[in-house]
Amino acid sequence: MLSFIAQRVLKGVIVLLAIVVLNFFLIRLAPGDPAVVMAGEAGASDQIFVNQLREKFGLDKPLPEQLFLYVKGVVTLDLGFSFRQQAPVAKLIGERLPATLLLTLTAFAISLALGILFGTFAARFAGTFLDTAITVFALIFYAMPIFWVALMGILLFSVTMDWLPSFGYETVGANLTGFAHAVDVAKHLIMPAMTLGLFFMATYTRMTRASMLEVKRLDFVKTARAKGLSDAVIQRRHVLRNALLPVVTLAGVHSGTLIGGAVITETVFAWPGIGRLMYDALLQRDYNLLLGVFVICSAMVLIFNLITDLVYRLVDPRIEFAS
């Protein structure tokens, strides 16, 4: 298993470097020059100013040299300097990463737990009213854009009912500590996490339901039933466990999509995570920061995929780690 992990990590590093190079060129393909953006915001743009900014950003150097310097930096764990924000990229991302991890992991947990639960119920009671109700709700949440769910949530739970805060990570100025602070953050987390989670929950619900119905028809389930095992044991130990494989695969794939969804959720709810940092960096063509966020997100996706592979092994002992 260790050699499997080592191999995957090595492959991951190679993939990451390829992503860095690809993103480096991709970003520069987009029209818009960071120096012009900043000069524009300053309300003045003479050539001296634009040239100064280009020199500051390192944009006056030939592209291959810029790439070489950037890759060299990444290899030595230096993600560069954001001249727009006047701070090292690693520091900027480090400040925001915990909030994004909290949001995405909570959303992920909510979506997976509720998705599997509802999917199991729908499959167990297939063809009944409960199944139809769950399927319809799943479809609604799948079909509704995240920003719309977010705005409706704000309208209902913040403006009308005044139950939950509409924006932010914590109550600004309250200076809460300890448990009170944790409760405050949790209150702020509910809406963004649910908004982000509901979309994915819908997918897992439908996937679990379909997968369970398929597995239920297989011979080994009949064998289990013939052995006289109780329905609950068959559902939990045989059907669900086998049905989870595609769900786990999907969850692994979703790790990247989740971060994409976080961009919208973090923007609507003013959640101070890297999704928003990425969005702002994109609009402002803050190349170093944008590349830095891409590197971190890619690394996160690779880690999630590695975890997915390991979870496969736990869910299905038939899968061997290739050496």
Add this chain to the structure above:
Amino acid sequence: MPKRVLLGLLLACGLTAPTLAQEPKTGGVINAVIQPEPPGLMLAMVQNGPVQMVSGNIFEGLLRYSPKLEPQPELAESWSVSEDAKTYTFKLRKGVTWHDGKPFTAADVLFSIEMLKQTHARARNNLAQVDKVEAPDDYTVVFTLKQPFGPFLGIFEVGSMPMVPKHLYEGTDWKTNPYNNAPVGTGPFMFREWQKGSFIRLVKNPNYHEKGKPYLDEIYWQIIPDAAARSVAYETGKVDVLPGGSVENFDVPRLSKLKDTCVTGAGWEFFSPLAWLWLNNRQGPLADKRVRQAVMYAIDRDFAKDVIWNGLGKVATGPSASTIKYYTDDVKKYPYDPAKAKALLKEAGYKGEKIRLLPLAYGETWQRWGEAVKQNLQDVGINIETIATDVAGGNQKIGDWDYDIAFTYLYQYGDPALGVGRNYVSSAIAKGQMFNNVEGYSNPEIDKLFADGAVATPDSKRKEIYEKAQKILVEDVPVAWMLELQFPTITRCKVKNLITTGIGVNDGFKDAWLDK
């Protein structure tokens, strides 16, 4: 009268709720919205709206400006001008200290000017007429100009020329100086905390040089990226101040009706944002003056004001906003007249060539305005294709002259020599930049008028020159002027005296207080 028009009229008059002269009360915290999050807080290094809005509390300039743009004391307590209008002597306030306790002196002014010449494009342009700056003593600064420069006393507000602490910046790498993100100024509020993506916290400067001020204890600038969420934050009582432009215009009438809400359009006199359409004079049908005039006649600007901007603002008459010096409305008029537009297009021989329209990606209001203009132009037979980009992509296209018609709005900075001439003189045609003469208009007479206007004395002479320039430009239509924009500031009525100068919320909250 439509409600939105009424709102516009009320805003034009100042306030929608009465204010009475009251004795200021001390204490309290204000929560204000800042959008987008500033890239930094060091005003000498980064200049954009949000940076100035926050840093205008931390830093100060030598002067401030009244709503009528008259200079007022700030770090300079008095000033005098020589007979030949070439020497300006500023007497600095004594007893002013930086937030770290070090005294503010003329040496800081000299250092700031040298630094700004390298880091602040607008300051560099403004200082181009300065021959030398001297400090005969610790509290006197003398500017000697190469020639008289009419708007010189108008270049000292905090955003145009912030004072920088010499002792913290001299001999350092300015770009990476740690004080860029924890700025030290002389202003009424001190930087305390910045939780990136969440808020910026400023606290009262107990040693501020104006005794008794500021009145507030703290300001929290809340960072809320989504416009709808900013409206909700105000509605649910989480923020007290929505500076101009922080919510979509269609939300302004609704928010204005909320209980204990006051709205004012004041505080933008110095900037006087003017919206227009860049018309690429270099190529295609728009190279013909008649086609450009047709564009002016084809666009229903009253509709844009009343419907898209909810009655806020004023239809522009030409290159100067009515709030800045030497404005005249005695110019050729372009009422909404599609028939005349069609006739001009026919006369110019326009045969339906495709014209690319670049809207401004600043949110919903601007998108809708782009759609309305497209409709207006199509109605008179102009073949319009809308090009969708984000702000950075749009800026690049405009800077590269890769457009036919493009939306923009620019600040005027109180004087035609500072914020108007740059868009029409041929010396300001430079590819790769976006806030100069990107339309490619070239008229030697206009070049001469703006060159003369900047250095002419007395004031009556400048007036004569700029009025003539306005008449010529409006006849030539190098760009299509749309609206004098108004960005209303929405506050709880308990927030008093928030806006006292021509720079409004960008000038710091030192006069503001809470009627608790």
